[in-house]
Amino acid sequence: MRSSHADYFNHDGDAPGYDRDVADETNPVRAGYRALIDFVGARTPPDTDVLDLGAGTGNTVLALPLSCRVTAVDVSEKMLALAAGKLAGRNTAFIQDDILSFVHARDLAGFHVLVSTYALHHLTPGERGIMFRTMFEKTRPAVKIIIGDIMYKNDDDRNGIIEKYQVDYPDLASDFTDEFFWNVDESDADLKRSGWNAEWRRFSDLSWTVELVKT
Numbered sequence: 656m657r658s659s660h661a662d663y664f665n666h667d668g669d670a671p672g673y674d675r676d677v678a679d680e681t682n683p684v685r686a687g688y689r690a691l692i693d694f695v696g697a698r699t700p701p702d703t704d705v706l707d708l709g710a711g712t713g714n715t716v717l718a719l720p721l722s723c724r725v726t727a728v729d730v731s732e733k734m735l736a737l738a739a740g741k742l743a744g745r746n747t748a749f750i751q752d753d754i755l756s757f758v759h760a761r762d763l764a765g766f767h768v769l770v771s772t773y774a775l776h777h778l779t780p781g782e783r784g785i786m787f788r789t790m791f792e793k794t795r796p797a798v799k800i801i802i803g804d805i806m807y808k809n810d811d812d813r814n815g816i817i818e819k820y821q822v823d824y825p826d827l828a829s830d831f832t833d834e835f836f837w838n839v840d841e842s843d844a845d846l847k848r849s850g851w852n853a854e855w856r857r858f859s860d861l862s863w864t865v866e867l868v869k870t
């Protein structure tokens with residue numbers, strides 16, 4: 656099962672400028688990026704097998720303990736090529752694939768930790784729901800899942816954020832319709848229905864993490 660927007664959100668065209676782009680945290684979509692990535696790294700135990708979904712240029716893998724053995728999945732050949740250059744010397748396998756297809760097709764029981772940063776908003780909320788139910792079925796009981804992404808608490812919060820940035824970042828309103836930023840309240844209910852216990856943290860107006868363990 657392939658996600659419906661994998662080709663549209665393939666970052667091949669963004670790859671050359673991606674790391675420069677994420678360093679500009681004056682942009683509300685980028686604010687909190689570094690702190691969030693460092694948090695995901697710090698929450699990942701050393702000497703574990705880690706799956707990174709939507710690994711991009713490898714910034715999250717770089718933040719993980721050096722002793723982790725990582726499988727980095729991304730649909731973009733060019734993002735993965737940049738990651739491979741940055742991650743030389745780390746124990747990393749690179750797989751070019753759609754992340755929903757990967758989770759469906761592969762055995763996930765070998766991974767202690769699943770991480771993903773700023774990638775799952777490229778799946779529709781329905782596809783994310785399918786992914787979380789599939790992960791629940793296929794991962795080991797003690798698996799740890801740490802996700803960072805672009806999120807808002809609820810519709811009032813979204814409207815307040817759009818209003819706050821309407822002068823300096825007028826395109827932000829259309830980002831909310833072009834991409835699938837998470838509604839935290841709705842996602843929390845969906846995750847609980849799938850059996851996950853979810854712990855949420857906010858790093859900026861739009862950057863949040865959620866840590867999942869099985870109930």
Ligand SMILES: C[S@@+](CC[C@H](N)C(=O)[O-])C[C@H]1O[C@@H](n2cnc3c(N)ncnc32)[C@H](O)[C@@H]1O
Pocket residue numbers: 658660661664665666667677708709710711712713714715728729730731734752753754755771772773774777
């Ligand atoms: C915004 S970047 C985030 C990259 C990295 N995790 C980070 O935090 O910097 C999103 C990445 O997800 C990848 N991507 C988007 N949709 C995807 C899909 N359906 N399957 C696999 N990768 C996907 C893009 O190619 C891109 O590399």
